[in-house]
Amino acid sequence: METTKTEGVMHEAVGRATEAAGDMLGDAGTTLRGNAKVLCGKSMQMVGDAADVARDALADKPLAVLGAALGVGFVIGALWAGNRH
Numbered sequence: 573m574e575t576t577k578t579e580g581v582m583h584e585a586v587g588r589a590t591e592a593a594g595d596m597l598g599d600a601g602t603t604l605r606g607n608a609k610v611l612c613g614k615s616m617q618m619v620g621d622a623a624d625v626a627r628d629a630l631a632d633k634p635l636a637v638l639g640a641a642l643g644v645g646f647v648i649g650a651l652w653a654g655n656r657h
Contacts, residue, residue, distance in 0.1 A: 577620035584613030 591606025593599075630637045 574620070576623070577617050580613045580616030580618075580620060582613070583616060584610050587611075587613055 587606045587609025589606070590609060591603050594602030594604070594606055626637075
């Protein structure tokens with residue numbers, strides 16, 4: 573997931589530059605697009621971190637991860653079935 577983290581850092585840097593340009597020019601739309609890119613970059617970095625944690629947990633305790641996944645799947649299925657009536 574290093575590529576996701578790297579892309580996230582790049583998006584964040586471009587977003588900060590776009591945000592600064594919007595502030596300098598007084599263009600609210602450009603500033604808003606910059607803010608959106610910054611948030612997108614941060615979320616990409618968080619996804620990369622979460623994938624690393626999940627990969628490490630799966631390597632260390634595969635049965636615990638499988639049990640947690642089954643539990644989450646059961647809860648989602650129960651909620652979905654409850655909303656269909």
